Amino acid sequence: MPRRSAPSRTPSTTSTSTPHRSPPVSSPSGRRQAVGPAAATRPEARRRQLHLPPGELAHLDEALVHSSYPNEHPDADRRNNERLEFLGDAVIQVLVSEALYGRHPDDDEGRLTARRAAIVSTAGLAAIAARLGLGGHLRLGQGADRSGERRRPSVLAAALEALAASLYLDRGLDVTRTWLLDIAKSELEQRESADTFVSPKSRLQQLGYARQGEAPQYRVVQLDGPDHARHYVVEAIVHGEVLGHGEGRSRRAAETQAAREALERLAGQVAADPPPGDGDQGGPAGR
Numbered sequence: 001m002p003r004r005s006a007p008s009r010t011p012s013t014t015s016t017s018t019p020h021r022s023p024p025v026s027s028p029s030g031r032r033q034a035v036g037p038a039a040a041t042r043p044e045a046r047r048r049q050l051h052l053p054p055g056e057l058a059h060l061d062e063a064l065v066h067s068s069y070p071n072e073h074p075d076a077d078r079r080n081n082e083r084l085e086f087l088g089d090a091v092i093q094v095l096v097s098e099a100l101y102g103r104h105p106d107d108d109e110g111r112l113t114a115r116r117a118a119i120v121s122t123a124g125l126a127a128i129a130a131r132l133g134l135g136g137h138l139r140l141g142q143g144a145d146r147s148g149e150r151r152r153p154s155v156l157a158a159a160l161e162a163l164a165a166s167l168y169l170d171r172g173l174d175v176t177r178t179w180l181l182d183i184a185k186s187e188l189e190q191r192e193s194a195d196t197f198v199s200p201k202s203r204l205q206q207l208g209y210a211r212q213g214e215a216p217q218y219r220v221v222q223l224d225g226p227d228h229a230r231h232y233v234v235e236a237i238v239h240g241e242v243l244g245h246g247e248g249r250s251r252r253a254a255e256t257q258a259a260r261e262a263l264e265r266l267a268g269q270v271a272a273d274p275p276p277g278d279g280d281q282g283g284p285a286g287r
Contacts, residue, residue: 053167063166084162138150157249
């Protein structure tokens with residue numbers, strides 16, 4: 001985190017002059033943690049909340065800088081966290097794969113892949129980041145902060161990846177492994193059948209063929225951002241009806257979220273339909 005300057009009575013024009021106040025969040029173990037100005041500004045409080053090891057982390061400040069901050073403050077000489085995000089994505093993939101391989105010896109490749117996808121997806125990483133209160137520690141531009149970027153799943157997921165990379169570069173793989181196994185413990189130890197982790201897109205496709213004899217379609221309705229930081233909004237369409245919307249840093253992530261929403265909606269429709277035979281007894285007795 002940047003070194004603090006002396007208190008000033010002049011309001012700052014950046015969103016980070018007054019640390020973002022977030023609601024209490026749960027720690028990885030389930031305990032509630034207060035997230036407020038004190039937690040966001042004191043390095044020791046930040047270290048505890050993010051479950052980081054003691055000592056200096058040279059890349060930590062960079063990991064917490066959203067791309068909107070240097071765009072609004074080109075003279076600040078701060079690099080955003082996108083390079084670290086790139087590295088952290090690979091680090092998390094390897095460590096999660098290793099952990100799942102050891103924890104689920106009876107799962108085949110397909111089931112292990114499904115478990116991993118559920119954890120390292122935008123939604124999965126964002127859930128872990130939100131549990132840590134990571135959004136409250138990000139340095140954003142004023143406009144991005146006002147528009148809710150601090151809570152956007154893609155921003156939270158990217159920040160968690162950048163944080164993993166910063167720890168990997170400064171402390172090595174073993175320390176990063178210990179940190180990740182701690183903050184993702186509940187996800188890694190889930191004992192549900194691996195079938196529950198099958199991709200929402202695969203499940204929606206199976207359902208589409210079973211019900212209508214055709215696969216669902218996905219339509220991009222919005223595409224924002226530069227080439228290196230795209231933001232997709234996608235609709236899932238089943239038999240000509242829009243049943244789900246999703247967003248993400250990639251088209252695939254947005255389609256996955258849209259498929260998940262479509263499945264939930266279809267499940268609700270099934271629950272609302274009367275069981276076969278209700279109101280139509282058939283046969284002589286029903287005539």
